[in-house]
């Protein structure tokens with residue numbers, strides 16, 4: 001069973017002084033799976049990823065990553081992991097090709113030159129190979145970083161918001177490539193704030209305040225949330241939203257184009273809340289809850305739990 | 309256990325990367341070349357300055373003609389201005405101590421009588437040698453002066469007095485700084501000082517820079533060993549060190565005409581150990597410092613004792629015991645002995661090794677500390 005798991009860690013804990021940034025997180029990711037890693041800003045995504053690749057020492061917990069002990073064999077783990085940092089961390093005073101070459105040497109690649117060339121072609125950056133990395137636009141920097149962390153053909157990719165600032169077309173290409181690679185047996189853990197990307201993952205892990213709140217497929221996550229959502233259209237939705245939010249049964253009321261999505265985790269209470277507004281003026285429709293509704297609901301709940 | 313050893317490929321990656329970065333960082337590279345030139349010119353200027361018209365007092369205890377002739381000659385050399393005449397030795401020393409005069413010229417009683425008798429009377433020159441470069445030339449001029457000044461007076465029947473030894477004995481009493489340093493001492497010494505300053509600073513910034521630019525996170529996520537990173541960062545700057553040595557040697561030879569008695573090749577060879585020692589010191593500071601500013605401060609605090617206690621500024625034997633003890637630890641102290649030994653005394657490998665192993669030991673200890681201190685995680 002464990003042979004199937006690329007990541008199998010339990011009880012991972014990291015403290016920064018008084019702050020427990022990661023609080024006993026268990027996470028299992030199967031080989032060949034794309035796991036989306038979601039959570040609000042400051043929830044501990046980056047910290048957790050850093051612990052997996054040995055950049056931060058865990059205060060407690062441990063486990064296996066690619067068949068090696070995460071804590072004790074972090075060198076062995078590092079050789080087979082590609083880590084893309086949230087902030088661009090390649091050398092800005094080195095050219096694109098030089099950066100790739102540096103990484104290729106670092107992993108002692110046998111056919112270094114062709115690996116670099118291949119990577120440049122895939123990036124579509126052959127013409128600009130001698131341009132300094134620091135002169136690239138934000139999106140291109142991301143793409144360079146991504147190419148660089150894949151150059152040594154890692155078995156597991158830990159990507160921290162890899163598509164932040166990347167244009168839609170490049171993002172689509174990126175996700176298509178990820179799925180192809182996953183089909184070949186590569187495993188991905190991808191931190192992201194984009195819901196459309198989350199929906200393209202096999203499984204999702206949602207972390208908040210350092211604790212893992214949910215883990216499962218998109219459908220499972222939505223199911224577990226027991227969220228009921230209504231869509232309403234009509235005049236002056238802004239005022240309506242304001243009045244609905246005042247009711248305890250309403251978790252959120254968010255505008256989507258010309259409609260308002262109203263949701264809550266207690267179906268009966270929600271219906272009670274919207275009852276006074278079910279007049280001819282408004283058109284009400286029960287819809288499936290989206291991932292975003294679910295996450296916002298979880299974030300709100302987590303916040304309420306922390307500060308009652 | 310992670311039993312992966314040193315990897316030539318990863319080491320190479322670091323070296324190539326550092327070389328490229330060094331080449332691109334024009335400002336720093338320029339500084340590495342500029343600092344030696346500026347220092348040499350500044351020090352060279354001070355050395356070249358040939359101060360004349362130095363204030364002197366005279367204690368004339370003899371009223372004979374020859375005493376006066378000698379004084380005229382001394383004044384005519386343009387090195388000395390007689391600003392006052394003192395009556396007693398104590399008065400002269402007082403003037404010297406207060407810095408009122410730089411020299412006291414003592415023409416003793418019965419000077420003329422002794423001279424004419426052929427007794428070689430002694431003329432005592434007391435010199436304030438606090439700044440040897442200020443008095444050195446003047447005293448040098450005195451020596452030639454004394455043998456020629458009285459030649460006109462000692463013609464004819466007295467010519468037997470003007471023999472090879474000279475008719476007058478010159479006794480120089482260099483006060484305050486008995487071990488006068490000449491510029492032959494300074495220029496070769498400057499080589500060590502320049503290397504210490506630039507090498508420690510440049511690598512002092514090495515790790516902190518990676519940390520501050522955020523590239524450390526990437527570097528640490530790769531399977532590197534501390535030795536590969538640290539030594540990889542040192543290598544390119546060895547070249548810079550050699551450029552500096554070449555520069556200093558060329559200037560010393562062509563501009564200051566410093567003699568090169570020993571083998572410059574031997575000097576080049578042993579300089580490697582000294583360069584590595586300083587680069588290691590810098591890189592170790594870098595692993596301890598939290599940011600670039602701290603690294604700079606540490607480099608500075610290393611530089612100060614190096615320049616003060618190594619024998620560059622003050623004669624080593626003139627320092628108190630504790631200062632000598634500190635000085636003995638510093639690589640610059642030993643390197644100064646090596647450079648001066650090779651260039652001025654013509655020392656060979658045998659003498660050099662006596663100092664060299666101490667520099668090597670320093671480098672090894674410091675680098676070991678650096679490797680141990682190198683943090684392999686971000687926390």
Ligand SMILES: Nc1ncnc2c1ncn2[C@@H]1O[C@H](COP(=O)(O)OP(=O)(O)OP(=O)(O)O)[C@@H](O)[C@H]1O
Pocket residue numbers: 016019021039040041042043044045046047048086
């Ligand atoms: N080196 C550190 N020292 C102290 N606190 C830290 C450190 N790194 C992270 N933290 C804290 O740990 C918590 C988690 O941070 P982390 O960067 O992991 O969040 P994140 O989920 O990646 O956020 P984002 O979505 O903004 O990238 C935050 O409260 C942060 O302030």
Ligand SMILES: [Mg+2]
Pocket residue numbers: 045046047086160
């Ligand atoms: Mg983050």
